[in-house]
Amino acid sequence: MSAKLFFDAIVVGAGPAGVAAAITMARGGLQVILLERGRFAGAKNLFGGVLYTHALAEVLPDYWQRKPPFERPVTEQGYWLLAPDSAVRFMHKSEQYRQEPAEAYTALRAPFDAWFAEQAVQEGVLLIAKTTVSDMLRDEQGRVIGVRTDRPDGDIHAPIVVLAEGVNNLLTQQLGLARGDLPPRFIALSVKEVIGLPAKEIEARFGLAGPQEGVAIDIFGDATLGLPGTAFIYSDKKAISIGMGLLLEEFVYHNLRPYEVLARFKAHPVVRPYLAGGESLEYGAHLIPEQGYDRMPDLAADGVLVAGDAAAMVDALHREGTNLAMTAGRMAGETALEAHRQNDFSADFLRAYRRKLEDSFVLKDLKQYRRMTDFLDSAPHFMGTYINFINDAALRYFSAHGMPKRQMEGEIFGLLRERRSFFGVAQDVMKLLRGMRG
Numbered sequence: 001m002s003a004k005l006f007f008d009a010i011v012v013g014a015g016p017a018g019v020a021a022a023i024t025m026a027r028g029g030l031q032v033i034l035l036e037r038g039r040f041a042g043a044k045n046l047f048g049g050v051l052y053t054h055a056l057a058e059v060l061p062d063y064w065q066r067k068p069p070f071e072r073p074v075t076e077q078g079y080w081l082l083a084p085d086s087a088v089r090f091m092h093k094s095e096q097y098r099q100e101p102a103e104a105y106t107a108l109r110a111p112f113d114a115w116f117a118e119q120a121v122q123e124g125v126l127l128i129a130k131t132t133v134s135d136m137l138r139d140e141q142g143r144v145i146g147v148r149t150d151r152p153d154g155d156i157h158a159p160i161v162v163l164a165e166g167v168n169n170l171l172t173q174q175l176g177l178a179r180g181d182l183p184p185r186f187i188a189l190s191v192k193e194v195i196g197l198p199a200k201e202i203e204a205r206f207g208l209a210g211p212q213e214g215v216a217i218d219i220f221g222d223a224t225l226g227l228p229g230t231a232f233i234y235s236d237k238k239a240i241s242i243g244m245g246l247l248l249e250e251f252v253y254h255n256l257r258p259y260e261v262l263a264r265f266k267a268h269p270v271v272r273p274y275l276a277g278g279e280s281l282e283y284g285a286h287l288i289p290e291q292g293y294d295r296m297p298d299l300a301a302d303g304v305l306v307a308g309d310a311a312a313m314v315d316a317l318h319r320e321g322t323n324l325a326m327t328a329g330r331m332a333g334e335t336a337l338e339a340h341r342q343n344d345f346s347a348d349f350l351r352a353y354r355r356k357l358e359d360s361f362v363l364k365d366l367k368q369y370r371r372m373t374d375f376l377d378s379a380p381h382f383m384g385t386y387i388n389f390i391n392d393a394a395l396r397y398f399s400a401h402g403m404p405k406r407q408m409e410g411e412i413f414g415l416l417r418e419r420r421s422f423f424g425v426a427q428d429v430m431k432l433l434r435g436m437r438g
């Protein structure tokens with residue numbers, strides 16, 4: 001890299017947000033450099049994961065012809081509520097999920113991110129991997145005018161920088177746009193394992209007709225020891241992705257080791273048969289920003305925009321993150337194009353980016369679920385007490401003891417009363433409604 005490099009725009013991070021921003025700006029005619037610290041785009045990335053195509057289509061309308069490396073279309077999805085030795089399952093299967101391309105696919109991030117970044121290169125973006133941005137360059141007024149990388153003579157200049165550095169948003173913090181001291185109750189840690197199995201075996205175990213079908217299951221309750229958190233099982237082509245996540249605070253408070261919680265979940269009697277005989281192919285952990293709408297970083301400053309996990313754009317309740325990241329990246333790219341047209345890179349002008357996001361599902365959804373983390377904090381028994389109750393109630397309901405049904409219904413009601421008072425239940429319902437309404 002030469003001593004002084006000038007581009008129209010710099011993007012930091014080749015995840016979904018950064019690549020979407022880079023493609024949008026390159027398609028608009030800008031000279032864009034995309035910097036990624038991993039050996040290649042995707043090398044350091046991990047998600048559950050279900051990828052939603054609506055956001056991808058807005059960035060690359062012909063994405064399907066470009067043959068993205070998806071695993072399986074999601075043709076069945078739902079929730080399992082796990083008690084220590086049982087599960088109540090709510091699954092939804094529909095012919096509507098069978099359209100091609102589908103609305104959602106399971107995917108693995110290393111191949112997907114590498115493919116997505118390759119599409120950016122084909123659009124004219126200069127992708128430089130194995131390069132970490134260590135600092136922001138600023139002029140005397142404090143305006144961002146470029147970045148410093150860990151390469152010798154690695155300063156790069158541009159009137160606009162899109163920060164898409166993910167959850168570990170050190171540069172965003174350096175600019176004072178994000179807090180560096182976020183309490184551990186606002187960050188989750190997820191552990192994931194990819195377990196290899198023959199495709200036919202996966203299809204037999206999940207009741208799938210062939211590679212044209214796939215399943216995405218989100219799991220609550222005993223999977224996270226009844227603590228506020230989620231777990232998941234997704235079918236890939238020749239593997240099962242399984243994982244769980246809890247707020248960092250819970251790991252610390254209960255002295256839990258993430259790999260032990262995952263091992264315990266994998267050994268659950270309902271889960272174990274799905275994994276039997278599988279070979280561990282990948283194991284990793286990643287943080288998820290869960291601070292929500294009220295504690296998001298500022299999204300713009302002079303010469304800079306922030307997108308994706310770096311700006312805490314995750315809707316954990318609906319396991320959505322990549323689609324928020326791609327949409328935000330695209331909107332950051334569009335705003336940068338307008339800034340170039342007007343030759344105005346001031347924070348005032350760049351705030352148009354936030355307005356675009358406020359008009360989209362990204363900030364509308366984050367705003368609606370702004371109280372979710374607080375709700376789970378204030379009603380921890382949702383994942384334990386209620387899920388165990390639902391399982392016990394199901395056992396009574398589905399068993400025939402020769403007992404009159406009225407008596408059975410009374411016993412089920414009694415099971416709830418033993419665990420939570422009438423007022424407690426009413427309070428929890430109110431809190432849940434408040435959490436859902438924003």
Ligand SMILES: Cc1cc2nc3c(=O)[nH]c(=O)nc-3n(C[C@H](O)[C@H](O)[C@H](O)COP(=O)(O)OP(=O)(O)OC[C@H]3O[C@@H](n4cnc5c(N)ncnc54)[C@H](O)[C@@H]3O)c2cc1C
Pocket residue numbers: 012013014015016017018035036037038041042044045046047048049050051052131132133134164165166167171190191192243245286287288307308309310313314319320321322323325
């Ligand atoms: C366990 C788990 C399960 C998930 N499941 C789902 C799911 O099913 N569906 C879904 O939509 N979302 C899911 N998510 C969320 C989703 O993964 C994220 O929201 C999404 O990846 C955010 O994209 P991003 O581009 O903002 O950040 P990232 O994907 O984290 O990309 C950031 C990139 O920046 C690079 N980088 C960082 N710092 C620098 C630097 N200083 N210099 C150069 N490069 C840098 C990183 O190497 C990385 O490539 C899940 C997340 C986790 C952890």
